[in-house]
Each structure stands twice: as structure tokens, then as C-alpha cells.
Amino acid sequence: MKIAIVHCGELLTLRGARRPRIGAELRDLAIVRDGVVVLEDERITYAGAADGIKIPGGADVIDARGRVVMPGFVDAHTHLVFGGDRVAEFEQRIGGATYETIAAAGGGILATVAATRAATEDDLLRSARGRLQWMIRGGTTSLEIKSGYGLSLDAELKILHVIRALRQESGLRVAATFLGAHTVPPELKGQPEAYLDHVIAEMLPVVGREHLAEYADVFCERGAFDPAQSRRYLSAAHEHGFKLRAHVDQLSRSGGAELAAELGCVTADHLEQSDAAGIAALRTANVQPVLLPGSVYALGKSKYADARAMIDAGLAVVLATDFNPGSSPVPSMPFVLSLAATQMRMTPAEAITAATFNAAHSLGWGAELGSLEASKRADVVIHDCHDHRELAYYVGVEPAAVVIAGGRIVHQRTDE
């Protein structure tokens, strides 16, 4: 299967984005005007100027005149697989309940745990498939998905099996993260240490042995796990061969950024409450910050992570949706770009780099995804706008006209 995308209005190759971790150049999208992208089977064979490139015979030709062509978004932090929804709780929060008080009353994450435990693997697969379609409609072609709404061996395995099935059926690159330490399950209420004993003794070995997840993650937060507990869990996960990601400094500042640095986490996620010391620690340990403005927005808060300080410190910031039913019902990467631009003062170019190239590196996919270059995977999106800045500018529209993942068209807009 050969596809040639020709006359690209703006072809964002991101070829200049050479230093993905420390000191990344976040401003250079290496834009080619009237460029061409050639895809052969799963790979890009050419991306650049039209001069001197011959379109291979038999290629399907797509005219992208006046349109933006770019790498698919890499959504590096999602909780896509769960049972039920939380619209009732959403209404309670409007009435004044906080995320924390709802959780303390058995709602919040635990409500989703109950619904997820009650769901069959088929139920979970079907609902996650619908949400994945929303993401693809926004231009996402690869993503990370966490478990963490099971909190028992069986229920966590059920979620991880669904993630595996989504990977297989969608053809998208999907990374799995084991988030057994998301919160303490109701049957061990008030006993986080006892629950972690169980996670470490019973869950980590099985998940690791069956290669169901590449990463382990923890929710280090008041009401979930404190830094000492998080350290114990992450250290055990490391011994079982997991690479580490961690939810830190979201609702309260607990030194989570420093903890992530100390343990050599690949990413530290959220960081809304992190200060200069935390940012310096991430810098020293080469940890990528994953910023999740969707949850700040959806919770009606106004303290976003200090993206400017992180960029100025030379960190290769990542942006992701944090899609989940409680704090971030946001499947759309373009909306995350909008939040980054309007609420966090990231330029559109910085935000796009954070949502593609930097995000790919945070998942170990830097050699394969995140830019348009020969030999990289054919994850390419044609957006129905003429200037890449429009992706962060217009809000609430789905800009993607054609979405290609692994050389296959997975979405095409054909409204009537």
C-alpha cells in the first residue's frame, strides 16, 4: 500500500527536534511549504520538499493543498479503559463538592473501580473502543493506557487484556502501564501498606511475567499513597523490570517531583504544584514532565503546571490528555494544545512538539514516531486548516480530515 500526500500546505516534519530529553528545541517544527510525504506500507519513505521526489507508481495520491500535515499525536497519559462514567459526580462538583470529598465518600476513583470490576472484558473493550475513536478523530495515532480501576489481580489483568486487545485490533501503537497503586481498594480501606504488600507480592510478578505492561505508575497524593509508600512500590516495580512513570504533585505538593527524580522515573506526570526545586530535580535526573492541563480545566481549577519554567529549565515537556472519567473527560489533543496556549503560555509550536516528538520519546518511541522522516512509522494526520497555529486557536472542533496510522487510513472525515 503506497500513499503520496502532495502539495501539503504546511508540512510539519519536526526534523529539527533533535534533543528529545534535556535541552530539547521546542520551537522548530521544520515546516516545509508545498511538501510531499510518501508512505509505503507501514513506513514513511520520504517527507520533505516536492523538488526532486518522484511519486512512486501505484500510489494513492492525496492532495493536501491548503492543509496542515503533521505526525499523529502521541497521547502519553491516558486512563482509557474503565466501566461506567461519572456524569452524576460531575454535576455534584458543580454543586460544590470537591474531587477529594467525593473520593472520601466512596465516589470518584472507587465508583469507577466498582463499575470496572462489574464489567466484562467485552464491555470494557466496547466502551474503550468508542473513546479511542474520539481520540483518533482528534488526530491521535498512538497512546499510552494505564490500568488502575481494578485494584485486584483479576480486575487489573482484565483491564490489561483489554489494552492488549485494543492494540491488536486498532493497529495503533499502544503502550500499557500498570497502575495497581492508583488508590486503596474499598476492601482494604485505610490500609495502604497492606494493599501495597498485595500489589507487590501478587500483582507485579504476574503482570511482569506475562509482559502485560511495560511501565508501572503510582498516584502519589493525599488519600492515595504518600511518598514513602510510593517509593516502596516503584522500587519493587523497578526490580520486576518495569520502567517507571508517576502521578505527582497534582492536588498537593508532596515532593513528588523529587521522588520521581530520585527513582529515575521516565516521566513525572501532573506537577501542577511543583516548585523550582522540583523542576531542578527533574532536570538533573533527566525526567520528562508530562503535563495534563485537561484535568486542571475539568476540575474548574486555575493552577496549571508551570510549563514556561520547565521549558526554560531545558526540560522536554510532554502534553497529554489524562483522559479519564473523573478529572479529565478530555479525549482531544487539539483541546490540550488550546489549553497549553491559552492557559500555560506555550506557543503552538512548543505545544505541538510536546504532543508529538517529546511524547514519543517519553514512551521509548523516539526512533519510530513523533516526526515525519524516512524510515519512521507512517503515522500522519492531515488537518483541515491552513496554519498549524489554528490547531491551538479554534476550540471545540475536530480538525482532522484524514488520520493514517501505520500506513493505514483509520479515519476520514466525510460529513454530508
Place this chain on the structure above:
Amino acid sequence: MKIAIVHCGELLTLRGARRPRIGAELRDLAIVRDGVVVLEDERITYAGAADGIKIPGGADVIDARGRVVMPGFVDAHTHLVFGGDRVAEFEQRIGGATYETIAAAGGGILATVAATRAATEDDLLRSARGRLQWMIRGGTTSLEIKSGYGLSLDAELKILHVIRALRQESGLRVAATFLGAHTVPPELKGQPEAYLDHVIAEMLPVVGREHLAEYADVFCERGAFDPAQSRRYLSAAHEHGFKLRAHVDQLSRSGGAELAAELGCVTADHLEQSDAAGIAALRTANVQPVLLPGSVYALGKSKYADARAMIDAGLAVVLATDFNPGSSPVPSMPFVLSLAATQMRMTPAEAITAATFNAAHSLGWGAELGSLEASKRADVVIHDCHDHRELAYYVGVEPAAVVIAGGRIVHQRTDE
């Protein structure tokens, strides 16, 4: 042409919303489960329970099982017709420039005035048509459009002709508002009084005589027109037979709400800076507040209008997009619902009422639009969600599956 929409998962009739101005009941969407809507030509002939209604022969039947069926959104404040865009300025604002400093430097509204003056009527129609399509994709079936990027008789007439053409070709209900007093044009810089003399003597009579606009509007704000100037202009417009709307108390508090009340405006729009006295004045004079959270969001500000105080005061709050290229590149009414819920603590039911029933009344369309009842206009949207609260909950997706305006399907989602 007959259409029967059957098995509606949630049919939001809004039949209970009886008092559109003072003391409106904002909470009752009058939801029917498994309901039926019958459309015959341009009208609704039935909307309610399935019991006892016979589907007319020859009707196209649409199964809306598991879906939300509701009136189309009525977007009561937009600036849809303009030349150019303002993405470059968007980037400047990220770099720290304010909306007001950009305007003072000849950017902002004046940049759009220059681009609009340079555009042909065809250019303007073509670009507005594309943006209208975005709105329709969000579930909007009727709207108000303002002029105001011309600021000369010819250029204002050009915009008003485009609005008329959009109304004719789209089949949507479109109200036109003359916003000659949007700002002072560059050729009369520093001379707002001289410009208003011209508007009052040369523009208002022509626009009124040719029936090109039903409403007149003013931007009462620092750098545009002060309250005394706004009063002079609106009073003249009233004498020429225009009904009045006014942009007040957006960036600074100038007593604009009180002015709108004094002059008997139909609506007072923005109101982010209005206080309790302003709200009381609106209440006394029966002026509907039109709240525009998209511009607060897109300008990166956090002070939204005090919707709760207005609702508690018994005002029939309206929500609209304020779609424009500078402060609100937001065509999506679902995103406005999201902002209302997450940032202004309006319940989804209040927000939906504000975006349909109350909005229709603010445009004099209360007898025809804004609820699903026999004899009303067949403006009906089928949303791809099972609970109306999802419209305000998920962000960045286009929920509308089928959009019907005046009995005609104007949008149908058929992705591949």
C-alpha cells in the same frame, strides 16, 4: 418531507421552561424517555411520549436509541463574518501582549477591519460559510450575526449583505445585528464622537431603511466607546427602529449593565465585571444577560461572569459563543456548555436551557424555537451520547450525529 425520530434515549423537550425572561425555570428540561419527535416540512407536529402517537405514513424514520435528542442550539452572539484571521496575534498574546495593547498598536479589531475592508463579498461569504459549518457540526441551528468589522457605510453594508446571503443559502434562522459602533476606525483615530456622528447620520438610516439588521449593538469599553457615547448611539438606533443589544462590562466595569437597563436593551452581553448593582438593574429592567465564557477562556483570563448570582436573581441567562477571530475563536456550543459547567458552576440543565430556550427568547424567537413542541420550527439535533450531561462533560469532541434545521437535514456524521 416527513421525519419521525423514534426511541429517543433522552428527548429534551424543554416544555417546562415557560418563563423565558424574569424568573425562568432553568432546571427543567422536561425529559421524555424513549420519546418520539415527528417533523412535517418545516414544523414539529409532535414531540413527546411514544404512547398513542401514530407515525405518519411516508415518514423517514430515524432510530435515536441511546441518544440525546434536543432543540438545536441558538447562538445569540456571534461575529461570524470577517476577513483574515488573527493567529499571529494569538501567538503574540502567548508571548505576553494583552488584548488591549495589541488593539492600541493597530492590531486586534482594526487588523480584522483592514482585512474585511479588503475582502470581496464573495470572499467573506466563502469564509463565513466554512465557519458556519463548524457551528452546525456542534449542533447550532440558528444564530445571531453582527456586523462591525467594516466601520464605513460600504464595508458595513457588505457584511450585512453577506449575513443576508448566509440566511438565504443556509436555511437557518439568522438574525442580523448592526455593530457600527464596534470601535473607532483608523481614519478617525481618537475621534469617537466624530465617528458616531457619521454612524448616526449616514449608517443607521440606510441600514434601517433597507431592513438589513433588526438589532443595533455597541462595544462599550475602554478604547472603544464610553457610556455617554454608547448612550447617544443606542438612543439614535432606537429612534431608527432598531432593538438594542450591548457589549458591556467585559474588560472593565463602566456601569454598562445599568446603561443597558436604562435604555431598555433586549440583552446586555459579556458582564464579566458586573457587580450586584448591575445585576439588580438588569433584573428590574428585564434585560437578558448573554454570557460569553469563550472569550474569557481564549484570552487566558479567569474572571467569568457571575452566572450563579444572575440565576439566583431570577434572570434568564443566555450562553453564546461570541465567535470572533480575536477574543473567542470558539464556534462550538458544546464547548460553551463545558465552560459554563466547569468554570461558572451552571448545571448542564441550566446551561442547555440558556443555550436554547432562553437564547431563542433573547432574539424574539421564543414562540418558534428553543423547545420541542408541536407547531414550533423543526430545528432538532440528535447527539451521539446517552445522557444530556455528557454534552458539557466531554471536551473537544463534536457530539452531533444528525442536525436538522427547518425540517431539513443540514449535517449528518458519516465518518469512515
